[in-house]
Amino acid sequence: MTRLTDIEDMIARMALGDRRALSALYDATSAKLFGVALRVLNDRSEAEDALQEIYVKLWRNADRYRVNGLSPMTWLITVARNHAIDRLRARRASRAAPIHEAAEVADGAPNPEEAMLAAAERGRIGACLGTLPPDRADAIRRAYLGGEAYADLSRRYGVPLNTVRTWLRRGLLKLRECMAS
Template sequence: MASLNEIEGMIARMAMGDRSALASLYAATSAKLFGIALRVLDDRAEAEDALQEIFVKLWHNAGRYRSNGLSPMTWLITVARNHAIDRLRARRSQQAAPIDEVAEVADGGDTPEEAAVASSIRARIGDCLGTLDPARADAIRRCYLQGEAYAELAARYDVPLNTIRTWLRRGLLRLRECLGS
């Protein structure tokens, strides 16, 4: 793995049009950025397409990166996550029916046993979400199931961005404890 200084250097060289720097950056960071896109999009083929688009964005916007004491990986991850969320929102806006209806119609292949297990898991997660403060449970649903950005959640609940991050982190820890028992 390339050091943070090497990654910063690659970004700086990309800003000057160095294609080999783009190749080096891709080799050093594509696995991490692909993982982020895959986690948001939950579709391998779409995440692969998004990764290519992310690197095109990085190429075109490399001149905008400013070393300000933060890790260059923070900037790369932010670009990747935001792009994946944008794709997710675009996909949702093209859907004619809510995702649950589409899943039920499209899936149809579950055996009764698989359906019962999935229903049980959904119920258990719902029960665990019910143990959380309603606003925090709603924030978790909106962020991790609907792809809402932290900034949107902060505006929705009229709280600082770091408060949203804390809500989500603590909420997920409580869910993990609940589901583990």
């Protein structure tokens, strides 16, 4: 069984151009992502084509993934779902579907269940961040949610760059432990 940290590692290695990481990610996640594409497209052949395009998209955009305490599968599934929805829209547009069929196409927004799960996950992350010292929690928010550079954090907190890196690494480890419990 592949752990979520293994998937994060594969994505990070893909961002550096590691083709073996792409192959490993495909082996670990293709069944799930194929299921997502098949559910949206309702056509096995088209879902298979979409799956290949999804992994090309993941390869090209691996550098956009940010470790943020959420499951990396959430990101992968979102990419797969959005790609399948785009294919579905393109297919329907090419048929010039009547206006009443256009309402059947998903808008890409999370459904109520997904929104509820995401809100619960955000709440858990907030609670776990609350267990960290305030400056460490703030640094994690600024780095991983705000995109602030480590050097900027170093200046903001008046500590050496390596100290910021240590804060972030240890803080993420504590967050992972908290989220797993």
